[in-house]
Amino acid sequence: MTILFVCLAVAVGAIGGIRGYQEMDGRAKESTVSNFDRDQKENMTRRYEQAVNILNQLNFAHPDREKTEEAVKLLRDFDDEQVVASLDGACPDAPVLLAYAEAMNQVATYRGHMTNKDVAGDRKLLSIVQDMPQGYKGKLADKIVPFQRLIISMNEEAAKEAKLDKENAKKHAEKLSQGKYGGIHPGDSEDxxxxxxxxxxxxxxxxxxxxxxxxxxxxxNGKSIYVYTKDGVVIDVVL
Structure with a gap:
């Protein structure tokens, strides 16, 4: 009987020890996960703030390609919805900032010489800008909203220019078929x-x-025509 009680005591102690170990192990794992989440959040927040600082200083007329690429790299992980959700609002509007960084990076490829025609032909840039939220009021809205409006406006102007060019080409072809040569006269604008x-x-x-x-x-039609201009104004036409 004594031996039986001893065995039971040992068994109970062993079970208690196992449970105690499991509880300690669980707490240790929770602590590790918590520390990892905290470190990840701090890292992401730091990268977010660096990107915001870069984007805030960019000049639309001639954005620095290295800076725009750096901003895209810093914000790339914010493309993951789960990552954004895990930050509990610590990095507001990060996906929109990523889109803005990508759009500015595209603009930077033109090295300050982007035309309406360039915008109309840049499907990637237009896709990014058109997907940005309308009436945006979040982080860096004072830069993002005017940028979005400008790109859309340039695309619309390109469409008008293309239509005008088509109409002019048609008129030009009609004049040539009638033996006329454009109807340019002294005093007309060089444009x-x-x-x-x-x-x-x-x-x-x-x-x-x-x-x-x-x-x-x-x-x-085998005939040479010369148009002379001076300071942007037609001064003579020689047929």
Whole structure:
């Protein structure tokens, strides 16, 4: 009987020890996970703040490609919805900032010379901008909203320009078929030459004494046509 009680006591002690170990192990794992989550949150928050600082200093007219690439890299992980959710609002509007960084990175490829036509032909840039939320009022809204409006406006202007070019090309073709050569006259703006005459074979430029002289050379139906301009104004047409 004594031996039986001893065995029972040992068994109870062993079970208690196992349970105690399991509880300690569980607490240790919870602590490890908690520490990992805290470190991850701190790291993500730090990267977010660095990216915000970069984006806040970017110049739309000529954004620095290295800076835009760095901002994209810092925000890349925020593309994961689970990551964003785990941060409990510590990095507000991070997905929108990532989209803005990607759009600015695309703009940077033009090195400050982006035209309406460039915007219309850049499907990646347009896709990013058009997917941005309308009426955005979050982080860096003072930069993101005007940027979004500008890109959309440039795309709309490109569509108008393309329509006008098509109409001018049609008129030009009609004039050529009638033996007319664009109807350019002295006093007309130089900006009207290409629309009326088409693309020149070449343009000869002479600069001197504060004047800008140009000779536009055209070839229509084997006939050479010369249009002369001075400081942006047509001064003579030689058929």
């Amino acid at each position: 009207n030459i290409t629309a009326a005459m088409g693309e020149p074979v070449r343009v000869n430029v002479t600069q001197g004494e504060g004047q800008n002289l140009k000779q536009y050379v055209f070839n229509h």
